[in-house]
Amino acid sequence: METLKKDGYKISSANFPSDFVEFLKSNHIDPRIYDIHHKLPRYVRIIEYSRYSQEQIQSLIEQIQTDAGCMVFQVFRVPGFLAIADQTVKLSQLRASKEKRIVGIDVSSGIAVLSLSVEPGDNVLDLCCAPGAKLLYLAELVAENKDMDAENVLAKRGSATGVDISQHRAATCRSIITKYAGQNKGHVRIFVEDGTTFDAKAPAKSWWDPRVTKEAMSETLDRKRQSMSKRQMRKRQGTPWFAAHLLSTPYANSGAELYDRVLVDAECTHDGSLAHILKYKDWGWDQLKTQVVGNSRPSSVPVLQSRLLENGWRLLKPMGVLVYSTCSLSRKQNELVLAGFLSRHGEDEARVEPIDCLDHCSGLEKHDIFIGQRNESISVAFASPIWSPQTEAEWIYCGLEDKRHLFARMQNAARFDPLVSNTSGMFIARIRKLRHSSRQFEQDELVPI
Numbered sequence: 001m002e003t004l005k006k007d008g009y010k011i012s013s014a015n016f017p018s019d020f021v022e023f024l025k026s027n028h029i030d031p032r033i034y035d036i037h038h039k040l041p042r043y044v045r046i047i048e049y050s051r052y053s054q055e056q057i058q059s060l061i062e063q064i065q066t067d068a069g070c071m072v073f074q075v076f077r078v079p080g081f082l083a084i085a086d087q088t089v090k091l092s093q094l095r096a097s098k099e100k101r102i103v104g105i106d107v108s109s110g111i112a113v114l115s116l117s118v119e120p121g122d123n124v125l126d127l128c129c130a131p132g133a134k135l136l137y138l139a140e141l142v143a144e145n146k147d148m149d150a151e152n153v154l155a156k157r158g159s160a161t162g163v164d165i166s167q168h169r170a171a172t173c174r175s176i177i178t179k180y181a182g183q184n185k186g187h188v189r190i191f192v193e194d195g196t197t198f199d200a201k202a203p204a205k206s207w208w209d210p211r212v213t214k215e216a217m218s219e220t221l222d223r224k225r226q227s228m229s230k231r232q233m234r235k236r237q238g239t240p241w242f243a244a245h246l247l248s249t250p251y252a253n254s255g256a257e258l259y260d261r262v263l264v265d266a267e268c269t270h271d272g273s274l275a276h277i278l279k280y281k282d283w284g285w286d287q288l289k290t291q292v293v294g295n296s297r298p299s300s301v302p303v304l305q306s307r308l309l310e311n312g313w314r315l316l317k318p319m320g321v322l323v324y325s326t327c328s329l330s331r332k333q334n335e336l337v338l339a340g341f342l343s344r345h346g347e348d349e350a351r352v353e354p355i356d357c358l359d360h361c362s363g364l365e366k367h368d369i370f371i372g373q374r375n376e377s378i379s380v381a382f383a384s385p386i387w388s389p390q391t392e393a394e395w396i397y398c399g400l401e402d403k404r405h406l407f408a409r410m411q412n413a414a415r416f417d418p419l420v421s422n423t424s425g426m427f428i429a430r431i432r433k434l435r436h437s438s439r440q441f442e443q444d445e446l447v448p449i
């Protein structure tokens with residue numbers, strides 16, 4: 001099996017530049033989370049899992065075990081996720097991957113998506129979508145319709161709208177959707193736009209009606225005859241840059257409806273993403289200083305995150321769910337962004353809810369064993385509590401003594417990291433919108449606490 005293994009998988013925090021170590025310390029992040037990276041399992045998601053019988057899953061697991069030469073387990077409480085015990089296995093070499101039956105995604109990212117509780121037929125917005133592992137998963141969840149007859153399928157068709165500011169990253173996202181989403185790609189739109197100002201609403205339900213589609217088709221042709229090039233069409237704000245369906249016409253852009261679910265998987269310093277930190281082995285550890293802690297990154301990123309969060313909230317329906325997640329473990333990008341948001345949106349408007357698949361534990365208690373390795377079991381906690389000052393002196397030291405009520409409201413948010421959850425690092429808050437407020441905030445009000 002040697003050819004299946006990747007080399008150079010170990011990270012040693014001893015190599016980190018002092019500024020990054022300082023950044024970790026100031027965020028109470030234990031550097032050992034990086035040192036144990038190579039011991040974590042490699043997580044994959046079974047594509048179209050709901051179509052599999054238990055026997056088919058078992059035979060898929062056996063096939064992966066044979067190809068990978070190590071044990072493979074189903075992840076407890078996270079349906080459709082498998083843990084391949086050996087992190088170094090090259091996924092691209094597995095038959096299941098070549099046949100597009102599995103796709104690599106960390107289980108913590110899977111939980112971010114599952115926290116949205118997407119129902120078939122929902123219109124979902126993913127405001128920072130590239131490279132697209134979550135958008136691909138969302139495209140599947142909005143379209144699951146195996147029990148419906150043909151008419152109901154049309155009536156209940158949902159959509160997944162992705163937005164990313166980077167054209168080249170959006171291109172990667174488009175490739176992933178094209179490659180793996182199968183017929184679900186007909187539900188997907190990708191916009192290359194700024195998520196802080198993005199304004200296209202969800203596609204109207206009538207769009208899925210074949211009669212409307214036909215009309216739109218002839219309208220598209222008319223427009224083409226009027227010699228509007230695709231490039232020109234794309235340039236018009238609010239026009240999807242990618243949509244496998246005819247939605248790629250300005251006419252078909254959007255209905256007037258807000259979204260049922262919004263994911264703000266915000267741009268961040270990626271310090272909790274082990275896959276990302278591993279890249280610095282090649283780029284040079286010094287780059288960690290410039291990319292993560294250098295310049296004005298730590299102060300500008302939370303402002304961007306607050307703006308993305310606010311715009312996502314504006315585009316969410318009343319009673320809808322927004323998930324705010326980052327793969328950073330810094331307080332400024334997580335708890336303090338959330339605290340800023342809760343200070344603008346009162347208890348009658350925003351409620352941070354427990355994450356479904358963490359069940360009653362609300363991210364605060366430990367869950368035992370969801371993965372074993374060979375004959376030995378690894379005991380893991382599923383998520384750790386959010387950060388908040390521990391002592392009176394610390395509340396005062398952090399200048400948060402009059403903000404305790406905001407921290408009390410966010411106790412259902414959760415943190416994931418290699419030491420407690422056997423996953424990559426992640427922060428997840430699931431927020432229910434209890435009512436719509438038309439209050440507009442000035443840009444300078446959209447800041448973390």
Ligand SMILES: C[S@@+](CC[C@H](N)C(=O)[O-])C[C@H]1O[C@@H](n2cnc3c(N)ncnc32)[C@H](O)[C@@H]1O
Nearest residue numbers: 128129130131132133134164165194195265267
């Ligand atoms: C953490 S990644 C998102 C990962 C993605 N959700 C996934 O599962 O593959 C953050 C993304 O936000 C994008 N981004 C940064 N600033 C943005 C902005 N103002 N509006 C929209 N996207 C932005 C970046 O280009 C990057 O692709």
